[in-house]
Amino acid sequence: MSLEYPWMLLLLILPFIIFKVSPAYMQPAASIYLPFFSRIVAATGQAPTSGSQIKQRKRIQALALLLSWIVITLCIARPVLIGEPIVTQKAGRDMMIAVDLSQSMEQKDYLLPSEEPSQDGQLKAASNVSRLVALKSLLSSFSQQRDGDRLGLIVFGSGAYLQVPFTEDVRLWQTLLEQMDTQMAGPATAIGDAVGLSIRAFERSNTSQRILLLVTDGSDTSSRLDPVDAARVAAAEGIEIFTLGMGSVDTVGDDQVDFNTLNKIAKITNGRAFEGNSSTAIAEILAQIDKIAPAKYQQNSFLPKSDLYPWLLGPMLVIYICVWLSLTIAAAVRVRRRAYAD
Structure with a gap:
């Protein structure tokens, strides 16, 4: 007590x-009022009380x-x-994942191992899937390991759109991730606008740990905001950006990924840039990100x-x-x- x-x-x-x-x-006390009280006092010689x-x-x-x-x-x-004492835990880090949904994400040049066993009990051989399908599968597994973080989702093509605000509901986040499809945000690529939209999303964040995972397989073609300038603003807001280029640095032509810009974005914000030229490489990259910025809880206790x-x-x-x-x-x-x- x-x-x-x-x-x-x-x-x-x-x-x-x-x-x-x-x-x-x-x-x-009870009393009688006498108009000649003073005479009685004088006649009797008694002092009044x-x-x-x-x-x-x-x-x-x-x-x-x-x-x-x-x-x-x-x-x-x-x-x-x-x-x-009662100890409560809440999300200690906000992580926004921005995914490129341009038309090039439909290319079926990634292998994804099948989780369904064949008739002889062995796992089926890896199958060719589109870049988006492979990314969805890997991000879904990645989100399971982010227990303690609030996740958000931005999709971008010709424009950038907030698909999922920051939430601790991983299952909801995975459901909306699975529902997204190529060209639902337009056929072009607006990397700068995606970074700019993430900055606005982080304005409502109360955590000091802010991370943006930017995934794209092309170059910026339709942004109203220059990606490098957007990265400078993000750095001023304390946002670390990890960039993941889905493709190879050896690719030339229209399908070439602008790794130079992605490297600049990561360097400006104290993040890191990765090359994900295969499903295995992307899985390893996500594992590295998980180690670099592990999920974090904030604990509060009260009596x-x-x-x-x-x-x-x-x-x-x-x-x-x-x-x-x-x-x-x-x-x-x-x-x-x-x-x-x-």
Whole structure:
């Protein structure tokens, strides 16, 4: 048990101070008013006395009043019963994942091992899947390991769109990840706009750990905001950007990934740039990211407190009412006996 406001116990001495300092309360008694009172005093030679009297409390009244004041003072000091510490955990890091949904993500040049066993019990051979299908599978597995983080999802093509605001519901995040498809955001690639939109999403974040995983397989072709300039703003906001280029640095032509820009973005924001030219490489990259920026919890603990004043105030009121009733009944009996005697 503990007192929240122990200094309030100083009020215990307040009645004794008032009793010593202030004059006693005088209650007028029954009297007859005489217009010639001064003559009678002069004729009899007696000194007049006060017509008021100080009524004395009974012992039970004094005890009830003292007990009431002590209990009320204790209640003001707020006695509490402290319970066992309760530890709560909440997300310690916000991670936004921005995925390129341009038309080039439809290319079936990635291998994805099948998780379904064949008739002889062996796993089926890896099958050719599109870049987006491979990415979905790997990101879904990656999200399972981010217990403790809030995840968000941005899709971008010709424009950038917030698909999932930051949430701790991994299952919801995976469901919306699975529903996205190529060209739903347009056929082009707006890397700078995706970074800019992530900055706006992080404005509502209360955590100091902010990470953006930017996944693309092309070059910026339609952004209104230059990707490098957007990265500078992100760095000022404390956002680390990890870039993942889905393709090879040896690719030339329209399908070439702008690794130079991705490297600049990562370097400006103190992040890292990766080359994911295969499903295996992407899986390894996601594992590296998981080690570099592991999922993080923030723990808060507090002591539950239960107020005890009702357990003091309740019995005190009962005692006070019982004393008042007993004194009232006793006074009524005395009056009745006097009336009967008269």
